[in-house]
Amino acid sequence: MTIGCGCMAAGLILAASKAEAAVSYAPLTLTENGSSDPFPSDPGSSGFFHTFPGTPDTFDFTFEGPYLTSYPPVDGLQPTTPIPVDVNWHGMGTLSFSRDSGDGGSSHTAYPRVTGIDDFGPPVPGAEFPGRENVSGELYFIYGTQRFNFRGDGTAPTTWTLEFDFTTLANGFLPAGTLLAFTDIDGVNTDGEMLTITAALESGTNDPFLAFLDRNDNEGEFMDEAVHNPLSNSYTFDDADPPGADNDSVAYLTTENIDTLTIVANQGNVGGAYGFKIAAPSGPIPIPEPATAFLVSMSFLIVARRRR
Numbered sequence: 279m280t281i282g283c284g285c286m287a288a289g290l291i292l293a294a295s296k297a298e299a300a301v302s303y304a305p306l307t308l309t310e311n312g313s314s315d316p317f318p319s320d321p322g323s324s325g326f327f328h329t330f331p332g333t334p335d336t337f338d339f340t341f342e343g344p345y346l347t348s349y350p351p352v353d354g355l356q357p358t359t360p361i362p363v364d365v366n367w368h369g370m371g372t373l374s375f376s377r378d379s380g381d382g383g384s385s386h387t388a389y390p391r392v393t394g395i396d397d398f399g400p401p402v403p404g405a406e407f408p409g410r411e412n413v414s415g416e417l418y419f420i421y422g423t424q425r426f427n428f429r430g431d432g433t434a435p436t437t438w439t440l441e442f443d444f445t446t447l448a449n450g451f452l453p454a455g456t457l458l459a460f461t462d463i464d465g466v467n468t469d470g471e472m473l474t475i476t477a478a479l480e481s482g483t484n485d486p487f488l489a490f491l492d493r494n495d496n497e498g499e500f501m502d503e504a505v506h507n508p509l510s511n512s513y514t515f516d517d518a519d520p521p522g523a524d525n526d527s528v529a530y531l532t533t534e535n536i537d538t539l540t541i542v543a544n545q546g547n548v549g550g551a552y553g554f555k556i557a558a559p560s561g562p563i564p565i566p567e568p569a570t571a572f573l574v575s576m577s578f579l580i581v582a583r584r585r586r
Contacts, residue, residue: 305422379437380436387425437543474541
């Protein structure tokens with residue numbers, strides 16, 4: 279199946295260093311918050327860094343953010359104009375964010391540079407932060423660093439809840455074909471790092487909604503598979519992941535239209551960090567069929583690695 283508007287503008291698909299072209303993606307970006315807390319907490323000249331407070335807050339978000347060009351320019355990756363976002367992902371949505379326990383830190387970063395499914399650049403000449411080659415050999419150009427990070431910089435294990443409401447996007451839902459990518463969910467102690475993704479589907483069913491897309495590894499170990507739970511319609515990445523999976527990245531495509539996506543993130547590793555991204559394609563892409571169980575953990579909630 280193919281999702282998208284069916285039309286491709288010049289520059290929509292960018293030539294890669296391989297024979298085939300790679301699809302460009304626009305990551306979800308927060309735009310403002312609903313409380314009196316300053317947003318962003320740390321504005322920059324070309325982007326921003328926002329540290330989430332310990333109190334609950336709401337945010338608006340969009341896939342049509344202002345950072346959809348690479349910065350600084352990268353040979354072969356810089357379009358003459360910002361990349362377009364498929365019209366099915368246009369509009370604004372709402373994020374409800376809360377830190378439910380503990381004192382760890384969480385943040386959202388938004389800067390205009392090209393990344394891959396990890397938080398580095400695609401492994402091509404001239405990339406600012408060259409990434410590792412993906413298992414498939416394919417390239418994915420994500421125009422921005424708009425990731426959500428969860429850090430173990432407190433004194434106690436911490437849990438956060440993020441609920442993304444997509445019902446105010448162009449079609450009233452998050453379309454199938456959205457990229458979810460995760461990086462650096464590894465189990466290195468008994469508390470470990472764990473992330474659970476639960477979806478309310480536009481269809482009202484509890485069908486599997488993620489299909490494995492790609493992955494890369496850092497130390498020869500892979501993050502464990504994310505298991506679909508049909509009762510809760512969720513997938514879980516947990517601290518069963520081996521220590522050797524440190525800094526690995528995996529990515530999925532969504533296979534169903536989604537009304538809301540709830541993410542419960544746990545961080546129990548002192549000094550540890552992991553993250554994810556959600557990104558919209560710049561044009562129509564084929565949607566693979568989801569596996570019925572044990573999907574490899576590569577949702578296009580990209581778990582973005584925190585550079586230390």
